[in-house]
Amino acid sequence: MRKIKFGTDGWRGIIADDFTFDNLRIVSQAVADYVNGQGAGHKGIVVGYDNRFLSDRFADTVADVMIQNGIKVYLAGSPLPTPVTAFAVKVHEAAGAVMLTASHNPPEYNGFKFIPDYAGPALPHITGAIEENIARLQGGAMQGRWTDQEQAVELADVFNTRDAVGKATRQGEPSVAERIIIDPRPEYFEHLEQLVDMEAIRRANLEVMVDAMHGSGVGYLDVMLKKVTSAVKQCRCYRDPLFGGGMPEPTGKTLQDVCKWIQEDEGRLGLALDGDADRFGIIDSSGVYVTPNQFLPLLYHHLITVKGIVGPVTRTVATTHMLDRIAQQHGQQVYETAVGFKYIGQNLLEKGCVLGGEESGGLSIKGHIPEKDGILAGLLAAELVAVHGKRLLAIAEDVAKEYGGQLYSERLDVHTTSGRKQMVLEKLQQFNPAELTGIPVTQRITLDGVKLVLDSGEWVLVRPSGTEPLFRIYVESHRPERIKELSREVAVQIGLDE
Structure with a gap:
């Protein structure tokens, strides 16, 4: 067996x-x-x-x-x-x-x-x-x-x-x-209406497309938005156990129909859910995918400065340090966790965090359950656009200016063989360079994989897959061209470049 x-x-x-x-x-x-x-x-x-x-x-x-x-x-x-x-x-x-x-x-x-x-x-x-x-x-x-x-x-x-x-x-x-x-829908809807400014969304009458990706989120985000705006379009909001032949994962590549609708019909926002609606996907009014690493800082800034919900934030080791900048400016603590929303949820419960999020598309906030919720995330994205009167990426530019400049994040998946994986794991265990690309390393974090934080504020994280001969390299930098440079340097040093 x-x-x-x-x-x-x-x-x-x-x-x-x-x-x-x-x-x-x-x-x-x-x-x-x-x-x-x-x-x-x-x-x-x-x-x-x-x-x-x-x-x-x-x-x-x-x-x-x-x-x-x-x-x-x-x-x-x-x-x-x-x-x-x-x-x-x-x-x-x-x-x-x-x-x-x-x-x-x-x-x-x-x-x-x-x-x-x-x-x-x-x-x-x-x-x-x-x-x-x-x-x-x-x-x-x-x-x-x-x-x-x-x-x-x-x-x-x-x-x-x-x-x-x-x-x-x-x-x-x-x-x-x-x-x-x-x-449980009635009680759940009533609860979300206490967390989200639905009246602001009503006043803005946003043109929104909801893509449920054939998952069990059908009848939730679309229904809640229809209560407050007459311009809700639906995409893949019906059951298909084959998910249209793809994976029900909301990414820039899988949400092209939403991007096309926004570009052609001048919609304000695209909101997507994964197969069980615990992860979110967002398309800006420009038709561009908004990554979780871009959205989470906007939400944290909004919670503090607009909703008056001030407190610490919790994120995984792979998630943007823009959250750290915001927390520092407002005198709040950052709790860094291993990858996995269970650790985020624990900090929401025990540390009084007002926001918990991960780069893979999960978030929750204070007052909600300590479980990631794509429906809540979509409604909060609509609230941000409605309250600020700007597209999300424009708000992102404002937030970046306020907290020290733009940060760029990316993940690179490097496939290898089972035999080579073991060799790289051994090298990774000893991987502790004094500098990367000439920049001193100020911190080595082994909470989940190996993360190196540089004197410039940039960071690189290497995590092995638990099930596949695969390594994930996460990089964040203040210049997009530095991402490739840093990931290449790390790959060479741990033997993933061959």
Whole structure:
């Protein structure tokens, strides 16, 4: 039996290969054992799912396992974004949630994510405990717990309901736990309206295109904007489990239809969501993609100077230091974390941070759940344009002038071989130069990979992929031409140039 790896963002696999109903029952049982082991089973578990192939059936299976373990289930009645599933944990005061999603991965994948009771990504000690349960169950502890799935299908025919599949597939006494179908949208919408200046968006009557990329964000960002503006266009706002043949990841390359609409019809803003709506993509009124590294400083500046929400900021090691400049000018602290929103969420909860963000397109703010939320990000982008009366990249120029000049960020992915990867890892461990391109190195950070901060304020980060023979080189500089120079210098020194 193939080992199930329950990692940083849960468990992901290829449908019908390793992401099977049998494996799903094992992972679900591992979570049920964890929840009951914490004495929290009586609070219940929220179960959400996205638009992927079989996600609703997978959600039913998870629900069945929880119920047979005496855990009440709050089951989504329709596909939910990950942040909405997380928010439902708070609404129902549940012990946590299971979200069936593979986020922005290709369509042949599905995944399982556990969200604890604080409504954010599970921290390593929690995922570690679940992995231990999985190993125990794969080692034989699961044997005999379940009857044949065909009996579950027969029960489904008898009850004639979607949620009857697997109703009593676990052997033993029937459970008294119940299954409650939920729709958390009303409470979620009401909550976002308290965080976002919807009236400003109404006054501006922005022309906006929303691209849901066929994901479970359909019916959220578009619906909220339609409440306050009559000029909302929709792109890929319907379910397609194949995601149009691509990946549901909002980047400059994947949002060309939105760029074209803005350029041809003079739209003000393009807003996109990934497959489970926890990541955002933004297109400026010029038809240019706005990177998360460009948007996060605008939002932090806006929170402090317009909304009066002053406090520290948290970012990953790979995220722009423009946030640091803003924090320093306002007397606030910066909390740097390893890559992974779980660490950002922890700082939002424990450090009083008003904004947490990462260069890969995740953010959340004070007063919201400690989970990345692309829907909230899109609404805040609309608020910025409405309040400032300028396109986002023009606001970015103003912010750069106020905080010491423009910064340029880029990520370079360098593929290698498995054998060469090990050699580069060994070199990277010892990589501690006194200077790069003639500029003294003032700081070496090993929080996640190796990051070198130069006396000029520029920085370079090298991170190995955990699963592929691949290294990622992140660079930030005050001059765009320096990015290639610095990345080349680092690649040569650690042996990635061949």
